[in-house]
Amino acid sequence: MSAATIEYPNNLTAAEYHEMTVGSAIHPALVERNFFHIEGETIYDYLFISNKIPRKNAGRATDKYIKMYQHLLLGGTWIQSLDPFKNWQPMEWGRIKPNFPRIDWQKGKPVKYESPPKTPNRVTYFDVATPIWDKVAKRYLIKRYHSLLALRLLDQLNPLIFWEWIKQHPEIPIILCEGEKKASCLLSLGFVAIALPGIWNGRVGKQDLDERLHPDLVPMAQAGRKFIILFDYETSSKTRWSVFQATVRTAKAIESAGCECEVALLPGPEKGVDDFVVARGEDANTILTAIIDDAKSLADYQRSYRAKKWGLSKYKPDVTINIKYLSEALCIPELEEKCLRVPELYDLEKEQLFTPSIKGHPPNKESTDSGGVDSSKSKKSPTFNFPKSGLVVLWSDMGTGKTELMRWWRDQNPNARFLNNGHRVNLLKNLALRLRTAMYSDLGYTGLAQAQALSITIDSLHKLNTQSLTY
Structure with missing residues (x-):
């Protein structure tokens, strides 16, 4: 079938449909129920x-508003929402993602949503279809009954509405994110997500007042x-500071309502x-599950933000690096070729490091040619070795x-006793596979x-307090 004869749901154009299903990994069942092309x-x-x-007298909006939104005449995607106060019927309120957005001249950026x-x-x-509903139930190990008798009985007691079912299961966490495409992407993976139109829209009222x-x-x-x-x-x-403030204030509003709140990064x-x-x-799916399972409490999130912004106040680092991956700076024998590409991170003549140790040659400041080029630029970058004893942070x-x-350290020391300690069972299971350790719950x-190698939660450390176990 040629592309010209393909009909997409809700009059969506090929570009709109492709952007959602391919560009944002949204399940087609969600697209069909919630996204509509209008022009x-x-x-x-x-x-x-x-x-x-x-x-005006005829009821038409004034010219000012007509001109402000005339770019939408060329079309866009209407994103529909269900109303929790009107028996989950479609809201009158919604948002449009224009195909040709206008420019906010004060911010100098296009307005992505109207x-x-x-x-x-x-x-x-979102109006959630059965395939997504089943994914959510499977993720959180909740049995759904699909027999005709079960469906008839459920219809008599409560209509089969996804969000009413979520209300009946408070053990299912709800993710709040900014933007409809992101929330529908999360739903497509079996997470429960609600879209906020902006980072400040999870709460209302004024700080310290209402x-x-x-x-x-x-x-x-x-x-x-x-x-x-x-x-x-x-x-x-x-922007990070704005996000931090919005996150903290939204989290406090959630906790004031009697719920728990965590922050995933x-x-x-x-x-x-x-x-x-x-x-x-x-x-x-695996990586995102680990990230969400490792979400921080509000207090931990606040501490981590301040530590990242201002650093540790009591202990100063022996080595500070600014590089994308640690393996590019913490050079190891198996990564010799990668080490050759690492730029000089610090002047070894000025550094006196005790832990961890640094191996390498001091830079030669004598020029080897008439151009006065530092010959150390072509030399091998220093390597960074873990100490064999003591505490390494x-x-x-x-x-x-x-x-x-x-994992590299585990490969190099397969017979060493190794304890992987964490606070989340699901995260530890993932790490146990990657680090090739036994899982304490098994x-x-x-x-x-x-x-010899064990992954265990902090709450279960007391199980290791025996004479036969020494780490």
Whole structure:
């Protein structure tokens, strides 16, 4: 069948459909229920829903508003949301992703999404199809019954609405992220996600006065419910500070509503979670699951942000590097060729390091040619060796290769006793596979006593407090 004869759902163009299903890894069932192509003057019916918009006698919006949104006449994608206060019927409020966005001249950036003007922002609950529902149930080990009798009985008690089912299961965490494509990408993997139109839209009110959880999120705020905030990966210090403030204030509003809140952090370099999933391909589900399982508490998130911004106040590092992957700076014999490509990180004549040790030659400052070029530029960069005793603190951001470094150490010391300690069972299971250790939950007392390499949670460390176990 030729591309010209393919019909996409909801009048979506080929480019719009491809952007969502391929560019953002959104399941086609979600696209079919929630994304619609609109163009022409119809767009005004979707946008101008507020009574506060000035209008002419005939009821048409004034020319100012018509001109402001005339770029939408060329078409865009309408993203629909369900209303938690109207029995999960489609909201009147929604957002348009224009095919040809206008430029915000104050910010100097295109406006990627348009919301109805003069209307309070709401959050987006997607209409979730059965295949996605089943993925969520499978991820959180909740049995769903699909027999005709079971479906009839459930229909009599409660209509089969995904979000009502989520309300009945407060043990399922809900992820809050900025943007509809990101939330629908997470749903496509079996996570429960709600889209915020902006990082500040998970809460309403003024700080220290009446700040509280956004009303649209209150129906999901059952006692014991955990919310996980997952915003974009940012490189600008100014943007990171804004994200930090919005995250903390949203988290406090969630906790004030009687729920738990954690913060998950993307390692980068991809900005949004949908870009992250597309870039990781088949490994995306496993990696993202580990990232979400390793989400930080609000207190840990605040501490980590301050530490990253201002550094450790008490202990100064022996070596500080600024490089993408640790393996490029912490040179090891198996990575000899990679080490040759590493730029000089510090002047060895000025460094006096005790732990860890540095091997290498001091730079030769004598010129070997008439051009006065430093011959040390062509010399091998110094190598960085782990000490054989003592305590080594390795502080590095997510995605910089800490686990790969530990796996190399395990390969070099296969007979050494190795204890991998963590705080999340699911994360430890993933690390146990990568570091090739036994998982404590799979072993009995005898197995714990015999294990040479073990992954165990902090809460279970007391099981190792026996005479037969020494680490």
